[in-house]
Amino acid sequence: MIDEIRKLVSVNGVSGNEKNVCEYIKSQIIPYADKVYTDVLGNLVAVKRGGKKRIMLMAHTDEIGLVSTFIDEKGFVRAAAVGGVSPQNFRNCHVTFENGVRGVFVCEKNDSKMQDCYIDIGASSFDEAVSKIDIGMTARFDADTFESDSVIVSKALDDRLGCYILMETLKKMPVTDNEVYFVFTSQEEVGLRGAKVSGFDINPDVAIAVDVTVAADTPGCDSYGCRLHGGAAIKIRDASAICSASVVEALESAAREHDIPFQRDVLTAGGTDIGAVQTGGRGALVGGVSVAVRNVHTVSETASKSDIRAAVGLLCAYIEKEVENKA
């Protein structure tokens, strides 16, 4: 598990620039899918042909990061946030530009906003910096990926973990009468944009977002929510979507039938790809299977291995089932 995840998170895929992630995933899944294609917005779609009902599973390939906006006379690089970057969460983190140039993300003050932060690539002059990177280049945050007996700690688990879960589900693909679309979506962190067009294109009966959710089991966290090792998180609602009662029910009964641990996920802030599918075109029945992650949107995202296995098991159990076409 850790090796596959390490490979997935090591590819640079800041929103809008997911191509390399897609290429890697494509190389791994081609033997398992009936058809693999990429659409205009950069969604990678793997289809497993089947019956009349279409299930769309989505995990986003993009990660939050930075985009260079300005290089000052001393060669320091100013940047803007791509997606939900809280500068303080990334203080002094290593970054890597899409062309491989490395640097350090620095906040000038304790309460710096993005405009008070810069990337130091070690250039001694404006000219040297300009020769290394261009304005408009994205940079990802870097950190080591490691595991303990029970958890994995890494950058970009949001949502390469979802990508991993989709890939595993495809590889284990159970016999089913449903047609299943494994969609590795682009631009989720900047407004669920890939999912919007992919949902319209595929027009599924059911769409399920496979993403991370917030683990609310750490010191200082005063709200109720999911916990690590609590099992696959079955989404009830988030800020972008209300899950269809029939899908929640089907996921829960699939989990019970296969003895898969699960917890209910009631997320009060943040959205997922199903928010775009629920509103777009004809819409769809929607649901979500998540993995609770500590320290979301930092380089130390922490997830439970047993939760990851539960999520794969749950998706396999669900896609076997007959889809009930009611809200």
Added chain:
Amino acid sequence: MENLKNYLFELCSEYAPSGREELLVSLERLVRPMADKLYRDRAGNLIAVKYSKIPGAEKIMLDAHADEVGLVVTGIDERGFIHFANHAGIDDKILPASAVTVLASRPLHGVVATLPPHLLKDADSEKTIKSKDMVIDVGYDEKTVKELVRAGDFIALRSVCTDLQNRLVLGKSFDNRASCAVLVQVLAMLCSVRPRYDVYMVFSAAEEFGGYGAHTAAFEIAPDEALILDTTFAVSPYTDKSKGRELGGGCAVGISPILDTHMTEAVIGVARSHAIPYQTEVMSGKTGTDADNVTCARDGVPCALLSIPLRYMHSAGEIVSLSDMENTVRLILGYVEYRGGNRIE
């Protein structure tokens, strides 16, 4: 229209927070005998169709959202108190001591817990409490609550519909059951006239959550026009005429850059020619209703907006005027019956 109030009170006796519109069983029961076709789509919209007898008639979508504001259970503590978060449209300030119904495996009545004034420290009485620091008390112990209630169960405000003076009524979820009741009445009366349109009544899902219901229904139905019904702010003790419509002054015809000018003029034309009281409500852009989404469905849908004035929106003490509702029925019927046919360009 003697049934209109009954329709309203019946529809408000049930709870259907955004995303769980199927819980509004009374709506289905009322509409079923009157519609040519009735179905619930996968977004949770209830759609009632009344076909025109005129061949090639255009399609009009009459939209009223069926959902109401609500909360959602996030957890249950070791004393059996229910913790919750806002799900759709509720302001924390109105919550302390509110009567609520938790839509658990069976509906549980409860109250948002508060500290009596006797026990409040002076400094605390000034503070506004956030919903994450409030709990709901349903009276049961931890074990029983955990058997009945789960994270993700929805919660609605609870109150009983009451007559006030001057044909005003008081209750919860008049936003937007007042419009739903109006549509039920329209449907009842359409049975005895010849509509110029194929009428698609959409009792839409999740307007209070952003309106995916109306958006996808408009895509699926692809109407030639849509008339959106909702409620709007009435003049209240805290607002004057610059910010609200008169209760009892008739429904408010929306005027906004996003609404269709010809259609809006035609609605006003019908009101004038039939001597139906109406008022206007001017908005500078988005209307905060299903119209915002329906206008942009497919290649665009011309929309007009009718809003019933309402006081104390999104609380358990909403007030509307029955005469405004009746005038809204008349206006819609007039539009559907008499305008129709070719669009006026």
